[in-house]
Amino acid sequence: MIRFENVTKSFGKREILKGVNLEIERGKTTVIFGVSGGGKSTIIKHIVGLLKPDHGTITVDGVRVDNADETTLRAIRTKVGFLFQSGALFDSMNISENVAFPMREHQKLTPKELEYKIDEKLTMVGLDPAIVKSLYPEELSGGMRKRVGLARTLALEPEVILYDEPTSGLDPVTSDFITQMINGLRNDIGMTSVLISHDIAESFKAGDNYAMLFDGVIVEAGDKEAFKNSSNAVVQQFIHARAEGPIAFH
Numbered sequence: 355m356i357r358f359e360n361v362t363k364s365f366g367k368r369e370i371l372k373g374v375n376l377e378i379e380r381g382k383t384t385v386i387f388g389v390s391g392g393g394k395s396t397i398i399k400h401i402v403g404l405l406k407p408d409h410g411t412i413t414v415d416g417v418r419v420d421n422a423d424e425t426t427l428r429a430i431r432t433k434v435g436f437l438f439q440s441g442a443l444f445d446s447m448n449i450s451e452n453v454a455f456p457m458r459e460h461q462k463l464t465p466k467e468l469e470y471k472i473d474e475k476l477t478m479v480g481l482d483p484a485i486v487k488s489l490y491p492e493e494l495s496g497g498m499r500k501r502v503g504l505a506r507t508l509a510l511e512p513e514v515i516l517y518d519e520p521t522s523g524l525d526p527v528t529s530d531f532i533t534q535m536i537n538g539l540r541n542d543i544g545m546t547s548v549l550i551s552h553d554i555a556e557s558f559k560a561g562d563n564y565a566m567l568f569d570g571v572i573v574e575a576g577d578k579e580a581f582k583n584s585s586n587a588v589v590q591q592f593i594h595a596r597a598e599g600p601i602a603f604h
């Protein structure tokens with residue numbers, strides 16, 4: 355449902371994406387692996403038009419994103435939710451207002467409907483609305499903030515969620531909870547997820563399909579079994595890096 359064709363992107367003189375080809379399947383979780391600074395976030399930012407490619411095309415359900423106007427982008431951003439690495443909550447708003455924010459921007463709901471949806475989304479991510487709604491982000495742990503970020507991403511009932519390092523910096527219990535949420539959303543409502551992660555063990559619990567970004571291109575992509583058994587040295591080195599020491603990437 356999302357397709358990258360020959361996408362290139364430079365920042366100044368540095369070419370980060372050198373011709374990315376990638377297919378994201380509907381109803382599946384796709385994990386994008388790659389070294390730090392390799393351009394994984396750059397890839398997913400293109401899906402919602404936060405970045406424009408220098409060359410190549412990106413489509414969501416056949417609709418071009420790379421040259422979309424504001425109206426089209428607005429529609430795509432309703433369909434595709436983005437969970438930023440930091441959670442990106444608004445510090446000046448309480449939790450209730452944070453979750454309500456995208457609904458106020460994009461939907462016309464009565465106060466009662468809005469309240470119902472805020473409670474529903476917070477409950478979905480395992481938080482008790484009665485306890486957290488009036489709190490401010492700084493009063494929550496990192497794991498709880500991540501959950502609120504996910505509740506806010508779920509608010510517009512997207513068809514796709516892009517997760518930038520969803521488990522980084524989280525304790526193992528919260529990491530596992532987030533992984534289970536990703537799997538639950540796929541199993542229960544057919545959510546399409548795209549996941550960027552350094553957490554190899556956690557990612558193998560969540561993904562259906564995998565892609566390896568290396569030196570600006572996708573060097574391998576496939577389902578879990580095919581990816582794990584890939585003969586590509588970069589893939590094997592990445593998967594086994596933890597056990598075998600530092601990776602000799604440049």
Ligand SMILES: Nc1ncnc2c1ncn2[C@@H]1O[C@H](COP(=O)(O)OP(=O)(O)OP(=O)(O)O)[C@@H](O)[C@H]1O
Nearest residue numbers: 365366370388389390391392393394395396397550
């Ligand atoms: N808006 C920008 N302007 C200039 N350089 C940028 C911009 N966005 C990203 N970069 C650079 O592009 C490179 C790729 O960044 P990106 O965040 O996509 O990598 P990443 O693979 O997601 O890394 P990480 O895993 O560390 O988040 C980095 O060197 C980064 O500094």
